[in-house]
Amino acid sequence: MTRFTVNNQPVSYALDPQTPLLWALRDASNLTGTKFGCGTGECGACIVDIDGAAVPSCRVSIAACEGRFVTTIEGLSRDRSHPVQQAFAALGVSQCGFCIPGMVMAAAALIRRNPSPADAEIDAAITNICRCGIYPRLREAIRLAGRIATGAETVSALPPPGIDPGDAAAAVPALTPLRSPGAAAPDAR
Numbered sequence: 001m002t003r004f005t006v007n008n009q010p011v012s013y014a015l016d017p018q019t020p021l022l023w024a025l026r027d028a029s030n031l032t033g034t035k036f037g038c039g040t041g042e043c044g045a046c047i048v049d050i051d052g053a054a055v056p057s058c059r060v061s062i063a064a065c066e067g068r069f070v071t072t073i074e075g076l077s078r079d080r081s082h083p084v085q086q087a088f089a090a091l092g093v094s095q096c097g098f099c100i101p102g103m104v105m106a107a108a109a110l111i112r113r114n115p116s117p118a119d120a121e122i123d124a125a126i127t128n129i130c131r132c133g134i135y136p137r138l139r140e141a142i143r144l145a146g147r148i149a150t151g152a153e154t155v156s157a158l159p160p161p162g163i164d165p166g167d168a169a170a171a172v173p174a175l176t177p178l179r180s181p182g183a184a185a186p187d188a189r
């Protein structure tokens with residue numbers, strides 16, 4: 001059993017300890033905001049926060065998370081009020097949206113360290129890949145998020161309430177137990 005904290009809730013995973021964190025979050029905890037892109041640590045779609053650092057969850061095993069604090073996009077705020085979420089919504093950063101959870105998690109870790117990053121610092125910290133090409137607005141949004149975080153600016157258009165991480169976890173189908181050999185297949189409806 002591997003134990004750590006996800007979105008401020010203690011979790012225990014009865015999975016192979018070498019299971020990538022990404023799949024424990026998505027398949028066992030139904031926290032599907034964290035996306036799978038490349039699986040090789042290159043694209044950033046799967047980034048979560050582990051003890052304050054932006055980490056690609058496809059490249060870290062659950063064993064390596066033992067006793068640590070993991071935050072996913074679902075747990076960043078309970079109402080999408082995090083400065084990065086506000087800034088992304090206010091500036092309309094998202095296009096197809098697939099890369100956005102990883103972008104937001106990476107940006108949140110950056111402005112926590114440095115709320116006024118220069119373009120070069122943003123480029124160095126946010127290496128996430130976006131096939132829609134949001135990069136110019138991404139920089140602008142990160143600068144705005146930093147100003148929101150320090151209280152230097154507010155935005156009036158708060159995004160609507162998001163999913164409650166507790167609710168997401170409650171709806172988890174969890175991992176379907178393996179069927180014993182010869183057992184009837186489930187209805188394929």
Ligand code: FES
Pocket residue numbers: 035036037038039040041042043044045046047056057058059
């Ligand atoms: S899926 Fe993890 S970095 Fe691409």
Ligand code: FES
Pocket residue numbers: 094095096097098099100129130131132133134
């Ligand atoms: S918004 Fe489409 S991949 Fe980034």
